[in-house]
Structures are given as C-alpha cells and as structure tokens.
Amino acid sequence: MELPPGPIGGQAAWVGADMAQRTDWIETFSATERAEIDAAIAEHKAAGREMGEITPETFRLPTLAPRLTRILGDIQHGRGFALLRGFDVASRPIEDSAIGYLGIGAHLGGFRSQNAKGHLLGHVKDLGLDIRNPKVRYYQTNRELEFHTDSCDIVGLICLKTAKSGGGSRIVSSVAIHDRMLAESPELWRALFNPMPTDRRGEIPPGMLPWFEIPVFNWHKGDLSTIYSGQYIRSAQENFPQARRLTPVEHAALDRLDELAAEMSLEMEFRPGDMQFIHNHQLLHSRTDFEDWPEPERRRHLLRLWLAPRQARELPPVYAQRYGDITPGNRGGIVVKDTVLRFTLEPA
Template identity: 80%
Template sequence: MTLTTGPIGGSAAWIGADMTTRSDWMVALTPAELAEIDDAIAAHRRAGRAMGEITPETFRLPTLAGRLSKVLDDLLEGRGFVLMRGFDLAQRSVEDAAIAYLGIGSHLGGFRSQNARGHLLGHVKDLGLDIQNPKVRYYQTNKELEFHTDSCDVVGLLCLRAAKAGGGSRIVSSVTLHDRMLAETPELWRALFNPMPTDRRGEVPPGMLPWFDIPVFNWHAGKLSTIYSGQYIRSAQMNYPEARRLSATEHAALDRLDALAAELSLEMDFRPGDMQFIHNHQILHSRTDFEDWPEPERRRHLLRLWLSPRTGRDLPPVYAQRYGDITPGNRGGIVVQDTELRFTLEPT
C-alpha cells in the first residue's frame, strides 16, 4: 500500500459550485458535426454492419474525431467529465440514436460488458424491480443512487427521454474528496487506503469470492484512482460474515466520504440528446430519485456505455480482482461463466 504524501490538486480537483459558473465542460455539437454523424449512420446501414462491428474506422467522423480526441484528453488528464449537447432525437429512431452513440463512443474506447448478461449497450430505466433482490441494480429502479464508481475506465450516458421530475445527474471529483479529507480528517483519509470487502451483487466471475477486497483510494504510478460503492461495501458486511469486519474508523470514513460527495458535487439535468462521459477513476457519480411519466412511451430512458480507452492510465494490480485484465483498452466490465456479449435495443 502506498499513501499520497500531500494534496494532489490540479485540474481534476474541482468543486461543483465553481463548475456551475463555467461552461468549458459543455461541448455543443455543430451543424457540420451533426451532418457527419448522420452520414456515418447512413454508411453503417448501407454496409449492413452489426452494432458490434462499429469502430472508429467503420464510423468515420472526419472533423468530429479530432474534437473527440480532445474530449478524451480532458476526460483522462483534465477535469474528468464532459457533457455533449445538440444531438437532436426528434428525427431519429432509437436504433439510429444507438448507432450514433456507439459510433461516438468507439472513438473514446472499446465497449465493455455492463452486467452478467453481457450487455454492451446498457439501459438505465425504472423496470419496477424489487431493490431487495440482491441481483437487482439501483439503475433499474427510480430510487436515488448513492455516489459510486462503475467497473470500467469511462462511463457514458445518452438521454433518450427525461423523467417527469427529478433524476438529476450528480458528479464529484474524487481528487477533491481526497484532498479535503487529508486536510480535515487525516485519520479517516488514511482508512480509505485499507482494502474493504465490496459485494459483487451476484455477478461472480469463475473462481472468485462473492466480494472483492480493494481500497477506495489507490495511489499508483503518480495518480490517484478511486473505486467506490458504499452500498456494496456495507452490504458485504451484512451478507458475508466471513468477509473482514470494518472498524469504527473505516465506517466513519465511508460516512464522511458520502457527506463530502454530496456537499462538493455538481448536479446537471439531462435533456434528450445529451451525452455525458466521465472518467471513472477520478469521478464519483450518483442520481437523484425521480417521478416518471405514467405513459410507458414517455418514461425516463438513458443508454449507457462502459468504455476502455487504449490510452488509459496504469491501474494498480489490486484492480484485477474487479477488472480481470488491467491492460488499457482491454479491461473492466463484468464477465461471469455464461456471459455472452450482445447489443440490445430493449431494457431487460
């Protein structure tokens, strides 16, 4: 275990209240770039390609590709998030929207499986499922999500339809959280470098335990990488008596991290067509609870991507418990014994 020796700072250490006065994290797609996207969708359809065949080479974006390269640099080396706006859904089918989203995503990284069923195109939608079921994920409900990270390098969301009320996206810099805890509560800061059992929620790779042990804060190769799901750390304490018991200091550290995340976060409302991308290793994300429309065809629906860029940072070996292979461009995602990789246009 290696601890940081002081505050990290830099462009990745931002505060939500300050970001509300800035607009550099918003990317407005131009008419020329939108025309390129439409041309690429048409070329994909003419070629009769499957969604799994979408790559930067097959989904050509002559000028937008350069802008997406800058977006990727901002994600991996800068503030860690971006919101792309201006993609009009009114004249596009869900399938065309998905093709465009996958095409844009392919310029940022390779697609990774988001659940045990191998979904490479995820659906964030209230399916009316019982959250008490250990195999049900919170994104399949309308409940508030606590701040957490996902099991990949970059997380993307495309808003197809917004909720009637609520459902705001909240993000926070884990670098800022680290620096604030180091300054204010060093004992609690130190506890977050301890490996903590985290529940896999039934998605267990062959030969693995139903939980994995990993620190929240990981200092490696000169960078802080954060992996966190407080809900699943706490559920591992309830569900697996053989998992290591957390100390009172470690519980207090999790509570303080959650409180600071809420205090320092940035909230943004999604409009249909908005695409949000975040760097999972330096951003925690959450969502407010929401009230949905009564009509099924109007209900909140987001498409999700998990991406692995070839230029991703080095990760510490302990991440292999969750990521499997930790080679940049080929890591992250959830794969169990019977996982079959697939793209689907319907949430299941």
C-alpha cells in the same frame, strides 16, 4: 501500501459550486459535425453492419474525430468529464440513436460488458424491480443512487427521454474529496486506503468470491484512482459474514466520504440527446430519485456505455479482482461464466 505525499490538486480537484459557474465542459456539436454523424449512421446501415462492428474506422467522423480526441484528453487528464450536446434523438428511431451514440463512444474507447448478461449497450430505466433482491442493480429502479464508480475506465450516458421530475445527474471529484479528507481528518483519510469488501451483487466471475477487496483510494505511479460503492460495501457487511468486518474508523470514513460527495458535487439536468462521459478513476457519480410519466412511451430512458480507451493510466494490480485484465484497452466490465457479449435495444 503507497500513499500520496500530500494534496493532489490540479484540474481534477474541482468543487461543484465553482464548476457550476463554468460552461467549458459543455461541448455543442456544430452543424458540420451533426451532418457527419448523420452520414456515418446512414453508411453503417447501408453497409448492413452489426452494432458490434462499429469502430473508429467504420464510423468515420473526419471533422469531429479530432475534437473527440481532445475531449478524451480532458476526460482522462483534465477535469474528468464532458457533456456533449446537440445530437437529435427526438426524430430518430432508437436504433439510429444507439448507432450514433456507439459511433461517438467508439472514438473514445472499446465497449465493455456492463452486467452478467453481457450487455455492451446498457439501459438505465425503472423496471419496477424490488431493490431488496440482492441481484437487482439500483439503476433498474427510480431510487436515488448514492455516489459510486462503475467498473470501467469511462462511463457514458445518453438521454433519450427525461422523467416527469427529478433524475438529475450528480458528479463529484474524488480527487477533491481526497484532498479535503487529508486536510480535515488524516485518520479517516488513511482508512480509505485499506481494502474494503464490496458486494458483487451476484455477478461473480469464475474462481472469485461473492465480494472483492480493493481500497477506495489507490495511489499508483503518481495517479489517484478511486473505486467506490458505499451501498455494496455496506451490503457485503450484511450479507457475507466471512468478509472482513470494517472498523469503526472505516465506517466513519465512508460516512464522511458520502457527506463530502453530496456537499461538493455538481448536478446537471440532462436534455434529450445529451451525452455525458466521465472518468471513473477521478469522479464519483450519482442520480437523484425521480417521478416518471405514467405513459410507458414517455418514461425516463438513458443508454449507457462502459469504455476502455487504448491509451489510459496504469492501474494497481489489486484492480484485477474487479477488472480482470488491467491492460489498457482490454480491461473493465463484468464477465461471468456463460456470459455472451451482445447489444440489445430493449431494457432487460
């Protein structure tokens, strides 16, 4: 097991209280860029293309594309996230909003499946499902989400409608958490480099166990990559007696990671049309619980993308358990037996 030689630092090791005083992570579209997006949506529809045919070449953004390349660099090699603001969703049908969002996302990376149903365009919405069902994902409820990563390089969200109250997005630098844990408790820090059984929540690729075992912290070729879902690490302990039992030190390390994530995080409120893109390998994300509107047409609704940039960091071989192929541009996502890749405009 290779370990970092010491604190990592750098632009990625930020603390939420400091980041909250900055605005350089908010990227507002100019009038010219908004017009380009509108024209690209119209061209896509006029050509009769399917959503799956959206690529940087078909969704042309002459002025915005170079800016998106720079933003992608900030996400992958800088602070790890960006908020894109100024896209109008209020006056568009959901199909047009989805096309615009997919078009911008395509300039950042290829689309990856987000669940066993093969959804390439995810819907984050309270569907009134029972979280006690082991196949229900927390994003399908109104409950607070613990800090976690998703199974892809970059995760994107666009806000279509906000909740009556709550539902704030929280992000935190896993690099900063790593450095803090190294400084305050080397024993707990070291425990997070041990492989941890993590529940797949019923989404099991052929030939795989119902859980995967990857360390939370992974040091590989000069990069710290973090993969974490405390809820599913703990549910693996409850649901799978065959999975390795965590030690008291490992449990304490997870508890401390959760505490630091809450303490060091940045919370942002989404406005309709806001697009958030984050680098999963160096950030954890969560959401506060929320109260929704009683009217179905007003209820909180976000669309989600999982993206694989063609140029990306090399991941350690152990990630193949979760990502399948770990080749940049062709990795991440969830594919099980009989999965059919598709786009849908309805939550399901």
